[in-house]
Amino acid sequence: VDYKKEFPQTIGVTNLDSAATGLVPAPVADFVFKYTSTSCANAGRSAYRKSVELTARIDFAREEIAGFFGAKTHELTFTPGATHALNWVAKGLNINCGDVIVLTKADHHANILPWMDLKKQGVQIRWVECDKSGQIDVTDFRQKVEGAKLAAFTGASNVTGAIQPIDVLVKICKEAGCLSVIDSAQLAPHKRVNFDELGADFMAIAGHKMMAPKGIGLLLANENSSGLLSPLIVGGGVIRDVTLDGYELQPFPIGFESGTPCVEGILGLHKLTNWLIEKGEDLYTHESELADICEENLRQNPKVKVIRGNLATPVMAINVEGWQPHKLAVKLDADYKIAVRSGHMCALPLVRDVLGYPEGLMRISFAAWNTHEDVEAVVCALREISNVRETR
Numbered sequence: 294v295d296y297k298k299e300f301p302q303t304i305g306v307t308n309l310d311s312a313a314t315g316l317v318p319a320p321v322a323d324f325v326f327k328y329t330s331t332s333c334a335n336a337g338r339s340a341y342r343k344s345v346e347l348t349a350r351i352d353f354a355r356e357e358i359a360g361f362f363g364a365k366t367h368e369l370t371f372t373p374g375a376t377h378a379l380n381w382v383a384k385g386l387n388i389n390c391g392d393v394i395v396l397t398k399a400d401h402h403a404n405i406l407p408w409m410d411l412k413k414q415g416v417q418i419r420w421v422e423c424d425k426s427g428q429i430d431v432t433d434f435r436q437k438v439e440g441a442k443l444a445a446f447t448g449a450s451n452v453t454g455a456i457q458p459i460d461v462l463v464k465i466c467k468e469a470g471c472l473s474v475i476d477s478a479q480l481a482p483h484k485r486v487n488f489d490e491l492g493a494d495f496m497a498i499a500g501h502k503m504m505a506p507k508g509i510g511l512l513l514a515n516e517n518s519s520g521l522l523s524p525l526i527v528g529g530g531v532i533r534d535v536t537l538d539g540y541e542l543q544p545f546p547i548g549f550e551s552g553t554p555c556v557e558g559i560l561g562l563h564k565l566t567n568w569l570i571e572k573g574e575d576l577y578t579h580e581s582e583l584a585d586i587c588e589e590n591l592r593q594n595p596k597v598k599v600i601r602g603n604l605a606t607p608v609m610a611i612n613v614e615g616w617q618p619h620k621l622a623v624k625l626d627a628d629y630k631i632a633v634r635s636g637h638m639c640a641l642p643l644v645r646d647v648l649g650y651p652e653g654l655m656r657i658s659f660a661a662w663n664t665h666e667d668v669e670a671v672v673c674a675l676r677e678i679s680n681v682r683e684t685r
C-alpha cells in the first residue's frame with residue numbers, strides 16, 4: 294500500500310510526528326480549499342439557498358461523523374479540539390466540594406489540568422498508577438474508583454502509545470456508579486472506537502490528530518449523560534427563547550455550539566472520515582507494522598532505550614545514551630530531515646515521575662503517510678548519532 298502519494302507535505306521530509314498532529318490527505322485539503330474558495334454563507338442563519346445548503350451539509354456531517362465513532366447524531370457536539378472537549382466536561386458538570394475524581398498518571402495534561410482546577414472548590418483527586426510502559430494499573434483503578442463521582446482516563450498514551458483497556462475501565466466505572474470520561478485524542482487516530490458499544494459517558498476527540506484540519510474536535514456525550522452538562526459558552530444560534538429576563542437554550546448538542554461554527558473544520562473532518570472508510574482497516578495495519586519494525590530495530594541498538602506499551606498505537610518514546618532529547622531532535626532535523634517530538638510531551642507525571650526522565654524523551658510516531666524507507670532513515674540516523682556524544 295502506498296498512502297504517501299496522497300500527502301505532498303512529506304516531500305523532502307521524513308515526518309515521524311503524527312502524534313503531535315496529522316498531515317491532511319490531499320483529497321481532504323483540496324476539498325476544504327474548494328469549499329473555502331467558493332463559499333459565501335454562514336450556517337444555520339440565513340434563508341437563502343447557499344446558507345440553507347450549508348446548514349444541511351453540516352447536519353449531514355454531524356450524522357456521518359457520529360456514525361463513524363459509533364455515536365448517535367444527538368450525542369456529538371463540535372469543539373475546537375480535545376482540550377476544549379475535556380475542559381467543557383470538567384467545567385460543565387456539576388462537581389461539588391467533597392466529590393472525588395479519579396485521574397491516571399498515564400494522562401496528557403489536557404486530561405489533568407481541567408480537573409485539577411476543581412481542587413479550588415474542594416474536589417479531591419485520586420491518582421491511579423501506571424507501569425513503566427504507560428499502562429494503567431487496572432487493580433489500582435478499581436480500588437480508586439470506589440465512591441468516586443468520575444474517572445477520566447486516556448485511551449492511549451501520547452508518550453508510549455500504550456493502549457488502555459477502556460472497555461474494562463468503563464465497565465468498572467459503571468459497576469461503581471462513577472461517570473467515565475475518555476480522552477481518545479491518541480487512540481482514535483489509530484483504532485476505530487465505538488462510543489455507544491463502549492457505553493462511556495463522555496469522550497474527547499482531536500480532529501487534527503486524525504488528519505482533519507486544525508480547529509475541530511468532538512465531545513461525544515452519552516444520551517443519558519449529556520443532560521448533566523451545562524454549556525460554558527452561550528450566545529447566538531442555539532437558543533429556544535430569549536427575553537429580557539433570561540434565556541432558554543436548545544439541549545445538547547446544539548445548545549453547546551454558540552457562535553459561528555468551524556465550517557471548514559467540520560466539512561474537512563467529514564471528508565476525512567469518508568476517506569478513512571474508503572481506505573479501511575489496512576491503514577491502521579500499515580502504520581502499526583512500520584512501528585513494530587522500527588521498535589524491533591531500535592531495540593537492537595544498546596545505546597537506544599525504547600519505551601512502548603505491549604499493545605500500543607504506532608507511537609514510541611526513546612532515549613539515546615548521552616543525548617538530551619531536544620538536541621537529538623534538532624540534530625535529526627538538521628542533518629537528516631527527520632521530524633520528531635522531544636521533551637515532556639505534556640505528560641510530566643508520566644515522563645518525569647513514572648518513567649524517570651526529568652529532561653524528557655524523544656518520540657517517534659507513525660501514520661498513514663510513512664513508509665519502510667522512513668523506518669530505515671530513522672534507525673540508521675540513530676545508529677550514527679548514538680555512536681557520537683552530544684556536544685554541549
Ligand code: PMP
Nearest residue numbers: 374375376401403451478479499
Ligand atoms: N490528549 C492527548 C492524549 C493528546 O495527545 C493531546 C494533543 N497533544 C490532547 C489531548 C489535546 O488535543 P487538542 O490538540 O485537540 O486540544
